[in-house]
Amino acid sequence: MKPPALLMHVLVLVGLTLMSVFASATPPLAAERERVLVHMVRQDCGSCHGLTLGGGLGPALTPATLADKPVEGLVATVMYGRPGTPMPPFRGILSELEARWIIDQLMRGFPADRGLALQRAER
Numbered sequence: 001m002k003p004p005a006l007l008m009h010v011l012v013l014v015g016l017t018l019m020s021v022f023a024s025a026t027p028p029l030a031a032e033r034e035r036v037l038v039h040m041v042r043q044d045c046g047s048c049h050g051l052t053l054g055g056g057l058g059p060a061l062t063p064a065t066l067a068d069k070p071v072e073g074l075v076a077t078v079m080y081g082r083p084g085t086p087m088p089p090f091r092g093i094l095s096e097l098e099a100r101w102i103i104d105q106l107m108r109g110f111p112a113d114r115g116l117a118l119q120r121a122e123r
Contacts, residue, residue, distance in 0.1 A: 027097065029097070029098065029101055033098070034101070037094075037098060037101065037102060038105075038110075038111050040093075041053075041102055041105075041106075041110060045058075045061065048086060048087075049061050053106070053110055057086060058086070058087065061106050061110070062106075062109075063106070063107055063108060063109050066103075066106055066107050067107070071100070071103055071104075071107070074103045074106075075096060075099045075100050075103055078090050078094065078099040078102065078103065079091045079094070079096060079099050
């Protein structure tokens with residue numbers, strides 16, 4: 001290839017890579033909504049998946065247990081539940097964007113609940 005053609009191919013590849021990275025990133029939510037969602041996950045999801053999300057009636061929701069699962073499938077599970085299991089649908093409570101934000105957080109290690117951390121520190 002001629003140098004200009006090679007440069008053009010490299011630029012196209014870099015551009016496509018950046019587009020895919022930004023397209024897969026979940027847009028940020030308002031800080032107050034994030035706080036509400038963290039509380040919801042800790043309380044509602046935690047009632048079945050364990051208060052530390054390490055498992056209970058439902059499976060663990062840790063980065064290690066979610067690593068090999070497709071994000072779209074996890075979002076669908078949150079939105080539509082799992083028929084025949086205790087996993088309920090949250091589509092009337094969450095938007096798909098919010099469900100995706102929760103999955104992204106779970107896959108990275110869910111944020112600690114500040115109130116719980118403060119209670120533990122006081123003991």
